[in-house]
Amino acid sequence: xxxxxxxxxxxxxxxxxxxxxRELQDAGWGTTFAREGDADKCEFxxxxxxxxxxxxxxxxxxxxxxxxxERK
Amino acid sequence: MAVSYxxxxxxxxxxxxxxxxxxxGLPVTYTPGLPMYVxxxxxxxxxxxTWAGAKNTVQAAVDAAVASATxxxxxxxxxxxxSSKYNENVTVPxxxxxxxxxxGAMHGHGTASDQGxxxxxxxxxxxxxxxxxxxxxxxxxxxxxSRSDQTTVGLVAAPYNTNxxxxxxSSFVHCSFSQDLGSAAAASIAQHTLRLxxxxxxLVEDCLFQDCRIGISIxxxxxxxxxxxxxxxxxxxxxxxxxxxxxxxDVTGLEITDNHFLHALPSRGVVGGATYDxxxxxxxxxxxGGISGNSFATDTATEATNLTIGAMIMGVNYVAGAxxxx
Numbered sequence: 001x002x003x004x005x006x007x008x009x010x011x012x013x014x015x016x017x018x019x020x021x022r023e024l025q026d027a028g029w030g031t032t033f034a035r036e037g038d039a040d041k042c043e044f045x046x047x048x049x050x051x052x053x054x055x056x057x058x059x060x061x062x063x064x065x066x067x068x069x070e071r072k
Numbered sequence: 073m074a075v076s077y078x079x080x081x082x083x084x085x086x087x088x089x090x091x092x093x094x095x096x097g098l099p100v101t102y103t104p105g106l107p108m109y110v111x112x113x114x115x116x117x118x119x120x121x122t123w124a125g126a127k128n129t130v131q132a133a134v135d136a137a138v139a140s141a142t143x144x145x146x147x148x149x150x151x152x153x154x155s156s157k158y159n160e161n162v163t164v165p166x167x168x169x170x171x172x173x174x175x176g177a178m179h180g181h182g183t184a185s186d187q188g189x190x191x192x193x194x195x196x197x198x199x200x201x202x203x204x205x206x207x208x209x210x211x212x213x214x215x216x217x218s219r220s221d222q223t224t225v226g227l228v229a230a231p232y233n234t235n236x237x238x239x240x241x242s243s244f245v246h247c248s249f250s251q252d253l254g255s256a257a258a259a260s261i262a263q264h265t266l267r268l269x270x271x272x273x274x275l276v277e278d279c280l281f282q283d284c285r286i287g288i289s290i291x292x293x294x295x296x297x298x299x300x301x302x303x304x305x306x307x308x309x310x311x312x313x314x315x316x317x318x319x320x321x322d323v324t325g326l327e328i329t330d331n332h333f334l335h336a337l338p339s340r341g342v343v344g345g346a347t348y349d350x351x352x353x354x355x356x357x358x359x360x361g362g363i364s365g366n367s368f369a370t371d372t373a374t375e376a377t378n379l380t381i382g383a384m385i386m387g388v389n390y391v392a393g394a395x396x397x398x
Contacts, residue, residue: 004173004212004245006103006142020107020144027123029146029177030188034213034246034278 005042018043103173103210105140108133112148112158130162130191134169139206142173145214147188157190157217161197166205166238174202176213187215187248196221200229200267207232209242216247218263218284220255224344226267226289233270233296243275250282251313257285262315262344264289270296276305283309285340286348287317290326293356297323300361307351308334315340316348322356326384330365337370337378354382362387373397 006017015023018039021032033039110133111117111126118125120133126146127133133143148156164172176189191214193201198221202211209230218227227249231237249265257263265284268274270292281287287307290300300323307317315338320326333351341347346355351368364387368378373391375381375398389396 004103004175004210006105006107006173015107017103024123024144024177029123029144032144032175032177032213034178 005045016046018046103140103142103171105142105171105173106138108137108141108143110143110145112146129160130158130174131160134162134164134172137169137172139169140171142175145174145176145189147176147178147190157192159192159194161193161199161201161203162191163203164206164209166236168206170206171208172206173210174212174214175210176215178213186217186250187213189213190215190217192217192252193219193222193227195219198223198225200226202228204228204230204239204242205237207238207240207242209239210245211243211247212245214247216249216265218249218251218255218257218265220252220257222263223257223261224264226264228265229267229269230271230274231267231269232272234292235269237269237271240271241273242271243277244279245275246278248280248282249284249287250280251284251309253283253313260342260344262286262346267291268297268300271300272296272298274300276300276302279305281305281307281309281317283313284317285313285315285343286319287314289319290323291319291321293322295324297321299325301327301329303327303329303331306332306334308332311336311339313340314338315343316350316353318352319348320352320354320356320359323354323359323361326359326361328352328361328363328366328384329387331367333366333368333370335369337372348380350380351378352384353380354384355380356382358383360384364388366390368392368396 004017025031108120109123109126110130112128114126114128117128117132120127120136178188191201193199201216216227230239230242232239263285265286266288268290276288288302290297317333338349359382362385367390370378370391372378373394373396375396386398
């Protein structure tokens, strides 16, 4: 099981995967997540990224996700 | 644009204030970039940048997209069987369209038993339904169905260093692939489903392969094909429809873990001039990596009968009701 996170880009109206998902559901497209749990995890990691690292997509690396656990 | 995989999280471990939050176990793919939208039921496509003004074909969205875009695809109408799939052969151009993501939006399950968003090639065309020539593609929540017209080219193809491709580091997550038995290729054709040529750093996870003649094929030499991960997938169907679930030439670092092979030993017989009839078959002398934690629904307990492993290392695997004897 894996999920995709679209990290907010650097534009003022940049969107994350979960915000896009909400828009799609409002428009009747259904969800883009295979499981409800995936959406929860995605939202959680998005929140962590924004809160702890203040990232936009210009600095997101794969290693960022590991650094969350190493943060002192 | 820096994008890659994180590692992570079968569970979250939250500690107190000021303490680290541990996230471990589940792969996470980061995908930045402009969202694009596809709605195949629209008579006329828009600019693709909003859901109301979506493109009406996947290819149109690809053509309009820049690198790193994420393309959301809406399921087509379920009630009209003939048009319930995207019948097109999508090509992602080399170099200019790296880091594209294709994500299916889902109304539960859509066309019959398939996932909501279903893609297949156009009738009469011997070309992949999705040909990924640029690097770092991500494909998620999409169903692919074969046609008889598709032969060895693959239903989905991601080549690197060959066939005009430059694709490395791609991922296929929670997709399904099925052979259309009502539109099957000629009996002796080696029909490839997910075809990875010479590529590196590819992840195939949480996918379903239904009656695919050759499920995943990883071709080319060890110098070119490296670091392929195939895990937590299901392979099912009738053994007589299947020649081999995973076919590998020389690959350096092929991981096949925690998959379920839910059919009897493949028995398709000769395809493309060769007989495979195994769950896994490498015809390379030095295909390296590991096969561990997989479950094979066969009563034949011996490795040599079920697999042709070459230089691969075996961990613990299971057959019906037992460990598989090495």
